[in-house]
Amino acid sequence: MRLRPRFVPGDTLSTLWFWLYEHIDWRCSVNWLADDVWRNEVTFGFSPTMRLIEALCEASVPPRQDPPDRLERRRLETPQWASHVDLDRLGGLVSRALEDAPARRELSVQFGGRWTLSELDTGNGRVIVRGMGEGYPLYDCAWTCEPLGRSFDEFPDPDYGRFVTESHREALASGRPIYDEINALINWPRFGPLRTRYERMVAPFFSGSRPLLLSASAVMAHAGVGP
Numbered sequence: 001m002r003l004r005p006r007f008v009p010g011d012t013l014s015t016l017w018f019w020l021y022e023h024i025d026w027r028c029s030v031n032w033l034a035d036d037v038w039r040n041e042v043t044f045g046f047s048p049t050m051r052l053i054e055a056l057c058e059a060s061v062p063p064r065q066d067p068p069d070r071l072e073r074r075r076l077e078t079p080q081w082a083s084h085v086d087l088d089r090l091g092g093l094v095s096r097a098l099e100d101a102p103a104r105r106e107l108s109v110q111f112g113g114r115w116t117l118s119e120l121d122t123g124n125g126r127v128i129v130r131g132m133g134e135g136y137p138l139y140d141c142a143w144t145c146e147p148l149g150r151s152f153d154e155f156p157d158p159d160y161g162r163f164v165t166e167s168h169r170e171a172l173a174s175g176r177p178i179y180d181e182i183n184a185l186i187n188w189p190r191f192g193p194l195r196t197r198y199e200r201m202v203a204p205f206f207s208g209s210r211p212l213l214l215s216a217s218a219v220m221a222h223a224g225v226g227p
Contacts, residue, residue: 050141
């Protein structure tokens with residue numbers, strides 16, 4: 001397969017990402033043209049291949065100006081998809097999920113893989129990822145494929161990372177779940193700005209030795225992802 005990132009839409013590259021993920025152990029030969037010379041590198045496994053492809057794509061995406069309203073949040077009452085969530089039972093899953101694979105699988109079944117466990121680092125105020133489902137788009141494997149121990153401030157789009165951090169801090173300070181409708185134009189370095197609309201729950205849990213935050217989301221049915 002030959003890709004010309006300047007002329008191939010982001011959803012085509014996203015499809016390639018998912019195809020590679022399904023063939024995670026394959027050996028891949030990546031070829032690219034640089035200075036009128038074809039280069040070749042053989043990679044083994046999903047993450048090394050993704051990192052190389054993303055690095056090549058990044059140089060091909062011209063910078064764009066961000067519109068002023070690209071990150072919007074609207075507070076909701078409990079959305080329909082979240083009204084069926086048993087928070088007491090969920091607390092038990094959250095407390096086990098850091099060490100227990102079956103608990104993580106159950107979270108993925110309940111939220112379609114779109115969940116994140118995190119905690120606030122009181123030393124620096126950052127929100128650190130401790131667990132994540134596999135239902136998020138793979139637009140930046142360097143972050144999405146290896147997020148554990150990283151903060152939202154390290155997200156490829158720093159403004160969006162801070163935007164997410166603020167909601168998690170708010171939920172922790174309030175001691176109760178918050179629900180938001182998000183309309184975000186996320187600036188992915190490899191693809192440029194892509195818009196996503198989703199409803200999100202951020203819920204704090206205090207049952208263990210340290211408070212944890214669970215973020216779970218549902219993509220809004222009437223809105224896709226696009227520029």
